[in-house]
Amino acid sequence: MKRFAKSIVFLALFQFLVTNSGKSQEKSWQMVSCLADTAEHYAIYFPRDFDTSRTFGMLIFLDPSARGDVPVQLYQELADEYRLVLAGSMRSRNFSGDVSLRSFVAIYNDLLQRINPDTSVVFLSGFSGGARVAATIAALYPEVTGVIACGAGFTGTDESSIRKIRLYAATVGYRDMNYEELVENTSLLDELGMKNMLVYFDGVHEWAPAGSMKMAIQWLMESKSNPVLQTGYPxxxxxxxxxxxxxxxxxxxxxxxxxxxxxxxxxxxxxxxxxxxxxxxPGFKKDREEYESSLKSERTIMNAFSIAYQPVLAGMNINDETKWRELAAEIKEMRSEKSYYRQLSAIRATDHCRRSCGEYFFMFMETKEYDVAIRIATIMEYFVPDEPAVQIWMARAYAGLGNKKQTLHFLKLAAKAGYTQPAKLFNDVLLLKVITADEIRQVFEQQ
Structure with missing residues (x-):
């Protein structure tokens, strides 16, 4: 095994993290570039007892917004407990599967130069779109011994690919829009006879809290081909x-x-x-029936939304106002019911619509397909009518089209709805193509 002690960069990092006397060091994560490809960089954390003479596992993270430092900072104590080197990609992001794949390969190969790896503990974790990519990569590379998917499942339902994943754990919050999907994934994996675990937590669409991630890691450690006793406490x-x-x-x-x-x-x-x-x-059977009924209604709403949404994403100039109003009204009714499970389903359905619109709105804005972005923002208004940020989206999209009148119109609506961060707009390059910073300021001062 090559020792990165041959490199000055690693030597400095190693000396910072470990002393010859073996004394505990302050917790710290670092940002590093891959030795073979300096364009690939990632956040890294070495556990407190890191020593190149001993083997350590690795846990690589794929964040949907290229914020690999977020999970690395969040799970440092788990790294110490389970002797894992944490590495979070700063390039992996949604809608960039090839970039995420290259980033994983680069980080994995780079870690082989930095640590003495325990090849039975090569875990890959992703959040949201990163979770989907993580599962895809694990099916492609048998070197990955376990996946922890946070807040999302698989990219597709190809059973032959799914079966190639060695171990699959997932985490999901009760208010996560993908909750129903991950519950269904568990049933699918059980039917396929695959080892899997789903850890629930009280939260939204986010990286799992450390306690929930710990359960997933503990299960992976116990389920791998050569499990060993762990020293951690319940x-x-x-x-x-x-x-x-x-x-x-x-x-x-x-x-x-x-x-x-x-x-x-x-x-x-x-x-x-x-x-x-x-x-x-006595109340368990009734409670379970209520839960399953709510989940079924939630699934029906989300499927209906997806079916109506696909033509819009395909660029078709279709805006089925009746369908959007019906779905929004159905969700609103669910939210007003006394049933806790119905309320949860309504929250998740709303979040599904909001995030689906948000992700694609920004994607189409980036590709300068402003007319499609406007249609998407219009759809989102049905589900979150009181959210002033949507009016800002509309203003920016119309600015992209060079429509000053509509840009000002939606800025005024945002101001009226209580948008609280107008200063962010004064230097917005897109808005400034059609209006001045003074005009933006006047809109909000008048309110």
Whole structure:
């Protein structure tokens, strides 16, 4: 194994992280460039007891917005506990699968030069679009021994590719727009006889909290081909949250979480007891039926949205106002119901519509297809009518088309709706093509 001690850059980094006396160092992550390709750079964190004479696993992150430093900072304590070198790509992003693939390969090869790798612990984790790419890469490269997909599932449903993934863990928040998708993924993987685990948490579409990520890592460590005992302690805070679900009457959610946690050896007996207790409660059956009914309604709404949305993405000049109004009204009705599960489904459905519009709006703005961007922003208004940022989107898209009148119109609507960051607009290159900074200032001062 090559020693990067031959490189001055690594020597400086190594001396910063590890002392000859073995004393604990301040936690620190660094930004580095790949030795073989300096255009590829990533955030890296070495665990406290890092030593090139010992083997360490690696956990590589793919963020949808090229913010690889975010998960690296978030999971440093887990790196210390499980002896993992963390590496987060600063180039991987949504809608750039080839870039993400090249970034992973570059980082993986670079880490082989920096550490003495435990080749049984090569984990790849992604969030949102990064989760989809991570699963695709794991199917292509058997070197990846485990995936942790945060907030999204697979790019497609090709079973032959999915079967190539060695171990698959996922995390999802209860208010994540992709919640239903990941629940369905678990059923699919179970049917395929594949090892998998889904860790739930109380959150939105985001990188999993450290406690939830810990459960996923622990399961991967136990499920790999040559598992070894781990020295970490059970996460009492995570268990407390599961008990709180039961105490608050969310019986199905508690049962669901315990059913997954049962796969981790240190929680197996506790989980089995909790599952048995929950299934014996008088209200469990009714609660589960309510949960499944809500999920079915949510799935129907999201599918209807996707079907109506596809022609717009294809560039067709179609705006089915009736369909958008019907879907928005259905979601609004769900949100007003007393059922906790129906309210959750409404929150996720709204988030699905908002994020679907947001991602593609910015993509079409980047490609200067402003007319398509306007149609997408118009659709988003049906689902989040009180969000002033949408009016700013419309103003910018019309500015791209050179339409000053409509640009001013939507800026005025944004000001009236309470947009609070007008200073950000004074240097907006797109807006300044059709109006001046003084005109923007006047719009907001008048409000």
């Amino acid at each position: 996460d009492t805070q995570y268990i407390r949250r599961l008990n709180q679900l039961e105490d608050s009457g969310r019986l199905c959610l508690a049962w669901q979480a315990w059913s997954q946690l049962k796969q981790v050896s240190r929680y197996r007996q506790q989980a089995a007891a909790a599952i048995s207790r929950l299934e014996g409660l």
